[in-house]
Amino acid sequence: MRDGAKAASVTIAGPTAGDTLTVNYPKAEMAMTGAPLHLSRIACGFDSIVDLSSKDRAVKLVELLKTVPAREDLAATLLDFGFKDEPPAPKIDAALAKAGKTFDPALSLMNHAKAMTEAGTSLNVVDWLWRQIEHRGWDETAKKLEKERAELRGSWAEVAGEAFGDKKVQDWTPQGWTPDLAEASAEGMKAVLESARATLEAAVGQAAVDQSVLSDLRADAGKLADLKAAEEAAREKKLDAEVAVVNAEAALKPAQRAFDELPPVKQAKGLECPHCNGQVHYHCGTDGERLDKAEAISDDVLRKRRLDRADTEGKLSNAKDTLNLAKAAFNTALRAFDDAQRAVAQAEAAKKRLAEMETSTDGKAATADQVDGARQAVTAAEARLDLHQRKARADTLARRIAGMTNIIGLLGSDGCRKAKLAKVLDIFNDQRLRGLCDAAGWAPVRIENDVALTVTYGQRPYAALSGHGPQISSDQFRTRVILQIAFAVLAGDPLVIIDAADILDQKGRNGLFTMLKEVGMAAIVCMTFSMKALKDRKIPDLEAAKLGQSYWVADGVAKPLAEAITAAPPAKKAA
Template identity: 40%
Template sequence: MKANIRDFQMVERADLEIEGITLVAGRNSQGKSSIAKGLAAALTGTVQLGGLLKKDGGKLVRAGCSTAYAVVQSESGKATASWPKCEFITDGTPPAVNAHAAGLEHLVDMAPKDRATFLAKALHTAPDKDDLSQAFTDAGIPAPVVEKVWSDIEATGWDGKAADVKEKGARFKGRWEGVTGEKYGSEKAKGWLPKDWTADLTEAELDDLSSEVGEAQIDLEKAIAGAAVDQSEIDRLTAACADIESLHKASMDAEVAASQAEAAYKTAKRELDDLPPAQQPDALACPCCKAALQVNGHGPTMELVQAATLSDAELKKRQTAINIAAGNASHAKKQLDAADQTAADAQRAHQTAHDASQRLAALKAKGGTGSTADVQAARDRLALAQRRHAALKANLEAHELSKQLAVNAMVQTLLSPEGLRKTKLLKVLDTFNGGPLAELCAAAGWQPVRIEPDLSVTYGGRAYPLLSGLGPQLSSDQFRVRAVLQVALAQMEGHRLVIIDAADVLDHLGRGGLIQMLRAADVSAVVCMTFGKPDLVPDLQAAGMGMSYWIDGGIARPLAEVKAAKQEAA
């Protein structure tokens, strides 16, 4: 991989071949850290370094220059970061690493929650369906729940499903409190019983108690029916038969009117039927003399007479008579139908009043066969049956909700960040601590770096914050911790390149340990380190370990070239 940096911060020019370990050495304030940051920008696409706003990108350009860029490229592609516009352009598939491998972020600087999220991703510790199924089985959660929960996790993620389960638990609590009328508590829920609970309800069935309520309701209705008639019923019957005489007269009058209407209709119908037809009569031949004959009238008045042809005037006269008679008959029929309906209505009204009169007389004669005490006893039996039914129903519902809440609580625990995910992370951390971290520390000759169960970081058993010195700068032990974690996590995430700046905090032995660790890790690395003069810088190219560069006045050159020029000058 090749890298080219121009006019970035303190770097005027740097052309690097990066393979194995690339050591960038120089005195203070010559541009070593600028090389590290320029490479990080080109490898990650993070061009607004240090939280710089895009409009302030010019602050990253070397003084006196208008533009700056950092380019990394390999056979598969190229990436370019440029300033002051803070642009990032790629071509093909360029070399790339994440911010952690590039040294822009560090695990020890993260908040605990972010540290857990980062480690879960980096170490691939997210539980799979088998992990979830086993955890549910161990917790006694029914197997069908696994399928639903896992499906939701795939759709919304662990945190999304955890939030959904928590919200569902709140709804269950609300329902439990609605059923019991009490504030929910997990211990209270285990032994809760309704206030009307009796021991015999333990073996009772809800359907049987529903039948008891139904039977008690029927008994109450019978008791009420058998008790003394309520005055309101007497009043109702009295009012219903109050007009019985006038209703009887109206019924008789309606019957008479209906009979008269029927007679009128029959008369009108007969008058219509008696009219001669309004058409030429059909002639019949006399069997004796062959004379034309016709039939007049009908029934008893029918007679056979000599056929005559009717005039148009006569036909019109007859038709007019027929029309008038038909109209009279139709009107009479309507009058008859109306009279019949009036008679029927009057008859029903009279019958209703008559029935009310009979019922009233019977009730007055009978008096009451029940008593107020009987009715009250029936009411008490119904109330008791209802309370027993309500108690059993509430107990069953509360018990079922308690079971759902217990399962919900277990699922909440398993899905929370401190649940199954933390358990899986801690298992992987044991392997990570005893594997990559231990191996890198051993290769460097350093004390063990570990990520503890609470996700704090220790070095030789000491907490990372306690490794600091008096000032804001890193101590050598803190640097060791950061370097080991950076390399180990880059390995786990599949990144084959790391950028390590400010390695000069280490002494001679510590620097050698760093180089040995990087060789053991089998990763490429750009290491920036302070040296007083080129003669003190190890020549990694000559050792077959990589490449060494000396930077002076913002210009980086291969170490061998710098030493050769110095020898020539001498």
């Protein structure tokens, strides 16, 4: 290939003569026969883990070292947080099948727990998490739990009546809390409240009751039958509203999916090819990377796409409106049901109180002070029970939030996956990297088991190896090459491409070639030398060393080193 030429081509042959990959320029058209050579990006020298953030490095190492945790690893980690892998998965599936259900990955952890109870079995957090991981992956499962944790934090704030705080929840108490409440039991306080209410009712019953009070009680008690009927009707409306919300949510999903899958409605601006100045589109997908010729989309196609988008947007908007209306109707039905329940409870209390007052034969009359004191005792008992129950609900939510936080942590890149990676790193450092370094006579390269998975050379962090300019130092080059070869061997790459090896001194280059020979890895090693070095016969001759072949590339021509040396007479020695 020559810069400025009208046409050129590059052909790569191998591993057999029938396996070729040819790229024709200036259109950069690619043609393949057989099964051409394929290398990973790391083997080509394009990517290196030293260029990644610590978080991305952890994810990439899990992929490269194939240390994705198994269910047993997840179960062992969760056991440290008190979550047992029980009941077993077959028992869970059997219980769900018996109840006419299947595992639903869309359910939250709390709703899944309710479904397990309805199916007659208990919650297995390990099983739920593993099914979620299989369905959506580690990171997406963590995001799902983060959303559920946010909802729990909102519930805690609602119970506490104040904003959530990670430190606050550890020793939070409601306003009015007294130390003795921590030692009391809910059952004991309920008994005290019932006793106070009984005392109040007795005092009221003994007092001279105004006829209007009796009339009000009779009126309230007389509404009980109608209120119960209204309660049942409200219950049915709430259930219908719940079904409408579920149906609306189900209808929204395909509408959203159809909208997300719509093609663009505008002409996509292409990239300029550096060879032909033509327009191309860069494609990167599951089928690999490639450059396609930029084809203009006809106005008719664009017009149809705009019409399709408008139609799909309309359907999506209608689906969202339907869901919003269904949710609003459900909230209205829920409030109506709550109101109906309270009304029934009030009517039943009125009926009970009326019956007790009408059948009372005790002629003793309580004083106004006694009745007032009994009422105050009831109010105090109710307040203490409410404080205790609020504290208990808040503490329960706090424990759930803490447990979910632990789970989210072990699902993250620094959690279970990194723990599994840590077990493999020592073996990789000692058996893979150390052997390569020893073969080259270089200082040890390691991936440390610290928080950042720091890459070191001779116990010095990679970042501390940098030189004075923008180029990498020779120690950084050694580090990158050791990692490149180690991961290429793991991936089964047939060869590696190492560029800029001229950064090494003579000893370093000898070590590089010795290492490649020992590991049995084919390599294309590129170096830059001056014409003077060629004339002075200072170019490494791999053929003479029985390590491979050396080629001299100059003026767009590549030739065996021996030919280049013959064509370049040695430099004259100074007198």
